[in-house]
Amino acid sequence: MTAPLLEVRDLSVALSRAGEVTTIVDRVSFALEAGQVMGLVGESGSGKSVTCRALIGLLPGTLSIAGGSVLLKGRDLTALEPEALRRMRGREIGMIFQNPSSHLDPVMRIGDQIAEGIRLHRGASRREARSAAVDLLRQVGIPDPEQRAGGYPHEFSGGMRQRAMIATALACDPEVLIADEPTTALDVTVQAQILRLLLDLRDRRGLAIILITHDLGVVAQSCDRIAVMYGGTLCEAGAKRAVLAAPRHPYTARLIACQPSQGDGGHLLPFIPGQPPALADLPSGCRFHPRCDRTFDRCTAARPEPSWPEPGHMAACHRALGDAA
């Protein structure tokens, strides 16, 4: 069996502020093959964005990787020098963001923003980069790309900006693309188009995609695998069908129950009572136990270790292997 394209092992991220160190991402592990889409799901503050920032070495100043490794094609990115890490960024792991309006340079033409990455990473000439940029705009589905390449971000609509941002990320020809809530800021109709575009690019380029989202509907539509985060830890991970059909972690089960589905109008959606835990003040034992409806004595006493109820399906719950526990 060959090693996966991207393997994250026991990745921890710590926040150090005023001499205090708080672990905000705790021993997260997952693996991703080329051509796979993994949905990284969780509530706000569950550590999904921080995990992905750690992957490409773009953590804000107060955060740092506290342990674990990120293996891209067998090479540990956490051990790289800053300069080598910078060269890896974009070229091997690219990233697109939630709010395309603010993530594009407002005073640079779209075509130039795309061409810049092509020139930097592929050493193309100005003219080659220019035509490659137009070509990328066409690939991401922007009509009339020759003309649009000369436009500025403010002349683009939200969906078009997201397409343009995807083009800037693709310009560096990455193998892994991290999409941090790429559709959250967009209209529902445009959301589906962008997701389809991402899947289409996955098929054509063999791109591996990590899709950060809090929308399980998006995951159900587009992902092969799913990883659920809660309170800075991974609580469940596995193939999408297995996880959505038979969740082994009560948090995942409750998340699925909270999704609106067609035809049940008129009923209030269920919700998970309580708040996500403050990372500075984590509950003892399982981090989900204060909000869990299936707790028993061990939940408050010991943190559940990952267990595998079936091959490739991980759940960090004391009951994951059955209620007999």
Added chain:
Amino acid sequence: MSAVAGTTAVRPRLKLRLPRVPGALWWGAGIVGFFVLVALLAPVIAPYDPIAQDTANALLPPGPGHWLGTDNFGRDVLSRLIWGTRIDLMMGVFGVLFPFIVGTAIGCVSGYFGGWVDVVVMRIVDIVIAFPFLVLMLAIIAILGPGLGSFFIAMALVGWVSYARLVRAQVLVLKASDFVTAARSLGYGHLRIMARHILPNAMVSSIVFSMSDVVLTMLLGASISYLGLGVQPPTAEWGVMVAESQNFIIRAWWIAAFPGVALAVIALGFSLLGDGLGEWLGVKE
């Protein structure tokens, strides 16, 4: 049907293409443009040699032959005014350009890298600002010796602080902005991010500021020439003209009045240009 679709498609574009430029910008650009034209065409349009003396016709009031009169040496005031435009514009523009370049570069590096570099640079800025501006200028010019070159050097040494502060403040905001994060996620280096992504965004407000700074610099240049430390007589310069005329101000008001008016009008022009530009580019003072 298609013809109708065609016209509706063209209409809004035409509207967009005619930029909604504020009136102040047009007026400012018009006034400044006029003076630039005068400066460029000085040899063609000036009726007399600006430094040729004609003592027989000294202190003539405005009238035919000498439209703005003559000064105490019989030099034509209009010609001196026209030639003086060159010097005064040059003082205004270069007296701002050098501090602008120096200040922008220092402010950008200081804000982007932060840490001890930032601390050191900002303390130097505080020290320079703590001195009265004119006193510091006069001291530097006194050391270097009077002249236009000394004026520019002194401006670069003293004037950069305001640009450094302005740009640094912008860079601090921009370096935490989303598009800079996006640029970093694409593997761009510090130099590329600073030069291509932060600077073009950071410079807008300092460009607007520089327009009003041109006014102050021209006035400063004229004042320093007036004090005898800038442009030296007999070169035609508005400040020099005012300085030379003060003994005759009761008898010959026109020698001082016209350079004064010219200075006021060009100052108005640059102010309007700065305000209009600020409004147009959406900068709040």
